[in-house]
Amino acid sequence: METIKILDREFKKSIPFETIDKAIDKIAKGLNEDVADKDPLLICILNGSFMFAADVMKKLSFPCQISFVKMASYEGTGSTGKIKELIGLTENLEGRTVVILEDIIDTGFTIEKVQKQMLSHGVADLKIATLLYKPEACKVDVKIDYTGLEIPNDFIVGYGLDYDGYGRNLADIYTVVE
Numbered sequence: 670m671e672t673i674k675i676l677d678r679e680f681k682k683s684i685p686f687e688t689i690d691k692a693i694d695k696i697a698k699g700l701n702e703d704v705a706d707k708d709p710l711l712i713c714i715l716n717g718s719f720m721f722a723a724d725v726m727k728k729l730s731f732p733c734q735i736s737f738v739k740m741a742s743y744e745g746t747g748s749t750g751k752i753k754e755l756i757g758l759t760e761n762l763e764g765r766t767v768v769i770l771e772d773i774i775d776t777g778f779t780i781e782k783v784q785k786q787m788l789s790h791g792v793a794d795l796k797i798a799t800l801l802y803k804p805e806a807c808k809v810d811v812k813i814d815y816t817g818l819e820i821p822n823d824f825i826v827g828y829g830l831d832y833d834g835y836g837r838n839l840a841d842i843y844t845v846v847e
Contacts, residue, residue: 673843675835680826680843684818689800689828689842692817693721696798697728699815700768704796705731707766712758714783715739716837717772720829721800725770736760738786740779762790772829773801775822777809784811801825801842 672681700709713722715737726735738758767787774780780797787795798815805822824845826836836843 672846673836673839675826675832678832679846680832680836681846682841683823683825683844684820684828684842686828686840688818690724692800693724693728696800696815696817697725700725700796700798701728701730703814704766704768704794705729707794709733709766709768709796710760710762711735712767712769712783712787713737714769714771714779717829717831718770718800720837721772722770725798734760738783740783758786758790762787762792764791764793766794766796767792768796768798771797771799773803773825774799774811774813775803775806777807777811780811781809800828 672679674680711722711726711733713719713735716739722735726733736758769780769783769787771780771783780799784795784797796814797812799813800817802813802816802819803822804819824832825842826832826845827839827842829837830842831837
C-alpha cells in the first residue's frame with residue numbers, strides 16, 4: 670500500500686519496514702556494545718513504543734528486563750504540550766542502568782518528563798533510545814544516546830504510531846497528506 674486512509678485523513682508511505690529494521694539494528698548494536706554487562710532495565714513508553722521495544726529486544730544479545738510506562742500528550746495530529754502519566758513504574762530503579770525506549774521524540778516534552786522521573790529514582794546510568802527524532806520540532810535540550818532515524822516535522826502513523834488510536838498495526842510508516 671503506497672497510500673492509505675485512516676479515519677478522515679490520507680497518508681502516503683514514507684518509511685518502509687526495511688528502513689525501520691536497519692535503524693533498529695543500529696540501535697541494538699549500540700546497546701549490545703554499551704550496556705550488555707550492566708543488567709539494564711528497558712523502559713518502554715506506551716502506547717507507541719511497543720513494536721519498537723519488542724523488535725529491539727529480539728536483537729539484544731544479553732539478558733535484560735523490560736517494564737512499561739504509559740504517557741499521553743497527543744490529541745488528533747498534534748501534541749497538547751501537556752503530558753499525562755497513565756501507568757507508572759513499579760520497579761526499584763536505584764543503582765540500575767535504565768534504557769528508555771521511545772518510538773518518537775518530537776517536542777521532547779514526554780522524554781524530558783520520563784527522564785526526570787527516572788533520575789529522581791536514583792538510576793546509576795540512564796540511556797535514551799528513540800526510533801525516530803524530529804529535530805525541527807524538539808523544544809527541549811535532551812541527550813539522545815541512540816537515534817534510529819531523523820525525520821521531518823510531519824505527522825506520521827504506523828509501526829506503533831497512531832492517529833486517534835488507529836494505524837499502529839501498520840508495518841511501514843506513513844506521512845499525512847495535507
